[in-house]
Amino acid sequence: MVLKKRDVAIVGIGSTSFGEHWETGLKELVAEAGFAAADDAGIRGKDIELVVVGNMSGGRFVGQEHVAALMADHLGLNPTPAVRVEAACASGGVALREGYMAVASGFYDLVAVGGVEKMTDIYGSGATSALAGAMDFEWEAYFGTTFAGIYALIAQRYMHEYGLTREQLAKVAVKNHYHASFNPLAHFQNRIKVEDVLTSRLVADPLRLLDCSPISDGAACVLLAPAEDARKYTDTPIIIEATKQASGTLSLFMRKNICTIEATTEAANQAFKDAGMSRKDIDVIEVHDCFTISEILSLEDLGFCEKGKGGKLYDDGQTYSDGDLPVNTDGGLKASGHPVGATGVKQIVELVKQLRGEAEKGRQVKGAEIGLAHNLGGSGATVVVTILRRGD
Amino acid sequence: MVLKKRDVAIVGIGSTSFGEHWETGLKELVAEAGFAAADDAGIRGKDIELVVVGNMSGGRFVGQEHVAALMADHLGLNPTPAVRVEAACASGGVALREGYMAVASGFYDLVAVGGVEKMTDIYGSGATSALAGAMDFEWEAYFGTTFAGIYALIAQRYMHEYGLTREQLAKVAVKNHYHASFNPLAHFQNRIKVEDVLTSRLVADPLRLLDCSPISDGAACVLLAPAEDARKYTDTPIIIEATKQASGTLSLFMRKNICTIEATTEAANQAFKDAGMSRKDIDVIEVHDCFTISEILSLEDLGFCEKGKGGKLYDDGQTYSDGDLPVNTDGGLKASGHPVGATGVKQIVELVKQLRGEAEKGRQVKGAEIGLAHNLGGSGATVVVTILRRGD
Numbered sequence A, B: 001m002v003l004k005k006r007d008v009a010i011v012g013i014g015s016t017s018f019g020e021h022w023e024t025g026l027k028e029l030v031a032e033a034g035f036a037a038a039d040d041a042g043i044r045g046k047d048i049e050l051v052v053v054g055n056m057s058g059g060r061f062v063g064q065e066h067v068a069a070l071m072a073d074h075l076g077l078n079p080t081p082a083v084r085v086e087a088a089c090a091s092g093g094v095a096l097r098e099g100y101m102a103v104a105s106g107f108y109d110l111v112a113v114g115g116v117e118k119m120t121d122i123y124g125s126g127a128t129s130a131l132a133g134a135m136d137f138e139w140e141a142y143f144g145t146t147f148a149g150i151y152a153l154i155a156q157r158y159m160h161e162y163g164l165t166r167e168q169l170a171k172v173a174v175k176n177h178y179h180a181s182f183n184p185l186a187h188f189q190n191r192i193k194v195e196d197v198l199t200s201r202l203v204a205d206p207l208r209l210l211d212c213s214p215i216s217d218g219a220a221c222v223l224l225a226p227a228e229d230a231r232k233y234t235d236t237p238i239i240i241e242a243t244k245q246a247s248g249t250l251s252l253f254m255r256k257n258i259c260t261i262e263a264t265t266e267a268a269n270q271a272f273k274d275a276g277m278s279r280k281d282i283d284v285i286e287v288h289d290c291f292t293i294s295e296i297l298s299l300e301d302l303g304f305c306e307k308g309k310g311g312k313l314y315d316d317g318q319t320y321s322d323g324d325l326p327v328n329t330d331g332g333l334k335a336s337g338h339p340v341g342a343t344g345v346k347q348i349v350e351l352v353k354q355l356r357g358e359a360e361k362g363r364q365v366k367g368a369e370i371g372l373a374h375n376l377g378g379s380g381a382t383v384v385v386t387i388l389r390r391g392d
Helices: A026-041 A058-062 A067-074 A091-104 A127-134 A148-164 A168-179 A194-199 A227-232 A262-275 A292-301 A308-313 A332-336 A340-354 B027-042 B058-062 B069-073 B090-105 B125-135 B147-162 B166-180 B196-200 B225-234 B262-275 B292-301 B309-315 B332-337 B340-356
Strands: A010-014 A048-055 A082-086 A109-116 A202-203 A217-226 A238-247 A284-286 A370-377 A382-390 B007-017 B050-054 B084-085 B111-116 B202-204 B217-226 B238-245 B284-286 B368-378 B383-392
Touching: A010 A091, A010 A227, A010 A262, A010 A340, A010 B262, A026 A067, A026 A109, A026 A217, A048 A067, A048 A091, A048 A238, A048 A370, A048 B225, A058 A091, A058 A127, A058 B058, A058 B125, A067 A082, A067 B238, A082 A262, A082 B309, A091 A217, A091 A238, A091 A340, A091 A382, A091 B090, A109 B007, A127 B058, A148 A202, A168 A194, A168 A308, A168 A332, A194 B225, A202 A262, A217 A227, A217 A292, A217 A340, A238 B007, A238 B069, A262 A292, A262 B007, A262 B069, A262 B147, A262 B196, A284 A292, A284 A340, A284 B084, A292 A308, A292 A332, A292 B084, A292 B368, A332 A340, A332 B238, A340 A370, A340 A382, A340 B262, B007 B027, B007 B050, B007 B090, B007 B225, B007 B340, B027 B111, B027 B217, B050 B069, B050 B225, B050 B238, B058 B111, B058 B125, B069 B111, B069 B262, B084 B090, B090 B111, B090 B340, B090 B368, B111 B340, B147 B202, B147 B292, B166 B217, B166 B292, B166 B309, B166 B332, B217 B225, B217 B340, B238 B262, B238 B340, B262 B292, B262 B368, B292 B309, B292 B332, B292 B368, B340 B368, B340 B383
Parallel strands: A048 A082, A048 A109, A284 A370, B050 B084, B050 B111, B284 B368
Antiparallel strands: A010 A217, A010 A238, A082 B084, A109 A217, A238 A382, A370 A382, B007 B217, B007 B238, B111 B217, B238 B383, B368 B383
C-alpha cells in the first residue's frame, strides 16, 4: 500500500538573538522564539497540535532533561504532546524532519518545531566536555580529544591532500562575519580581516579562535502546516520540498577518508532526488560551519563543487550574498552563533527570511526562490539536508 | 485532505536482562536487545529503514549524547537515519509512538524502536541528580527535592485524602516482586513480604526502599512493520491499536490536585477512543510503578478503578497474573528494574510476550488478547498510553 503525503509549508518563524543571555533561561529563550513564530503566523498557542524540540544537552548544560514537555508546559500548551529529539548539533534539523513527517502524513495540522540550547550558564562540567558527548565517548572523548581537535585533524589532512591554504580557510570566517554584520540577531556583528584570523589564538593547529564557532545561547522556532492551508497563516508560504537524513560513523578513525563526510553526500543526493532538483536550482545555502574547514568540506560533499576545490570558492567573492553561490548569509555558525540544538532550526528561519525577501539589506540574496540547509551532528554521524522553495 | 494510515504491527522483540551490567556499555546493551529483536523477526540489520531510540540522559549517566546515531553506527546500519527521543522516563513510550507514526504514515516499512539506559556506571554526578533533570530544574530540583521526595508528597496527601494504608502500598511491591520471581530478565527475582517493605530503610516518608524502583542498566527493542506485511516476519503479529501522548505540568505545585495525574487520564481517554475499546477489553496492563504509590494512582487515572479506591485492589489478589486485573506481570519497574529510557519499550516487549502467550509460567495471563502500557515521565509531565491487540 503506497500512502499519499501532503506538501508541507513553513507558515511562521521566530528566533531569539544568539549570544550570551545571562539573564534568560532555557524556558524563556524558547518562549521568545515561540511567541515570535506564533505572532508571525497569527496563531495562538492552543492551535498547536504537536511540539517537537531539538536540544542537544540540556542535562549537561543546565541540569534539565524532559525539555519538550517543559516547553509545552511553560507555554501553556498542556496536554499537547511534546517530543524532544537529539542528534547532537543536528538536533534542530532532525526536529524539523520529525515535524515535517507529522504534517505530511496527516497526523497533525499545525506543528511547532523548536530548537534551543543554553550553553553559557554551564552546569557541572565545561561546555567543551558536554559537546564531546556528540562523539563516541568511549573511543574519542575519553582519550581527551575535543571537537576542535577532531576538525583540526580533518583540516591538516585536507590541506596536505589538496593544497588548501591557511588564508582560504580564514576567508570563510571573514565572509561569515561580513554577513553577520548585517544581521541584528547574530552573536558577532563585527567584521574581521584575514589577518585577524591568522593572528588569533591557536586552538588546535591549524584552527585558530576565529576558525571556531562560539558557545552561544539561543532558540529558534518554525511553524509547519499543510501547504493547502498555508495561506490562512501567511502570504508567502515556504514549501519543504525535501528533508532527508543520513547517519555515518561517530569516530573519525573508522572513516575510509577523513576529508569527506559521507552522510552529507548521502542526505544531499536523497534530498535532490526527492525534490526533483539539481544543485544549479539552489539560490542560497546554509551549511554547518562549526569550524571553517567544515564549510569547505560541506560545500564539496553537498555537490556544489569538486572535492579538493572548495578553497578556491573563497578566492573571489562568490560565496557572498551577491555572488553566484551565497553561503551562510546570516553569518553561519561562526558569526551568527551556535547554540547547538537551535542551529538546525535557525538555518531554516534564515532560509525562510531569504525566500520571503525579508533578510536585511547587505545580506539578502536578490530574488532567491530556492534554498538548501545542511545541518550536521558531531563530525558527521548525523546529517540532515533540507530543500525549501518559495510557494507559488 | 484526510490521509489514510496503515495498521502497524510489532513483528520482533528483544531485551537484555535488567540490572547491574558492570562489564557492558550503552552500545553493547542496545546491540544485545537489537540482535535479539532481529533474530525474533528473522531480519538483518540492513532491512531496517529507520532507528528510533528512547534514552533519557546518556549525557549525564555516561557522557554520551548523539545516542541514536551511535547505535546505528555500532550496529552497522549507516546510512540509515537514527533519531533519539527524550521525555525522561517516558522516552521509550515516546520512541514507540514516533516509530508507529513513521510506519502508519507510509514513510517507512521497517522501523527499529529501541530504549536504553546505562545508569550504574554514573559519570559526573549521582543518578538521583541526573534523574532530577526530569523535573523543572529551576522550580524543583534546584531546591533539593528528589523524585522519591516528590512521590512521597503525593503518597502523603493521597493517604490523608483516601485512607490508603501503608500495608496496601507495600502490597504493590510484594505483587511485583512475586511476578518478577518468574521473570529471568528481572533485576530482582526474589519474593518479598509486606513486613520486608515496612521494615526496609526509610527513603522519603512514607516511601521506603522497597517502595522504590531501582537504578538499573538495560535495553529493549521492538520492530515495527505494516500489519499487512507482518506475517512475513512472525506468525503472531501484535497490532498497535492506539498510542497516545499527553503533556502535564512538570512541577507538582502547579497542579490542581496532586493525587491525580491529568496527562494519564487524557492519554488513556484518547487511546481508548482511538482503539474503539473500553477498559473491560484489557486483559493485561503494564503501568509505570516508579514508586508503589504511582501504580495505584495510575490504575485510577487510567480508569480501571474509581479515584481513592486503588488501594483496595491490593487487598485481594486481583492484580496478580491470575486475577481479574493483571498488572505488571514482568515485575514492573519495581522488581523488573527501571533503566529509564528502556522502560517504555520493555513494557511493550512484555505485553507482546503476554499476547503471544510466551511469558513464563507463573506470570502468563491465560488467553490474553489485548494489553495496555502506561509510560510516564517525571511526575507526569509526559504520559504515553498504548493499546496492543493480538492479530487475527
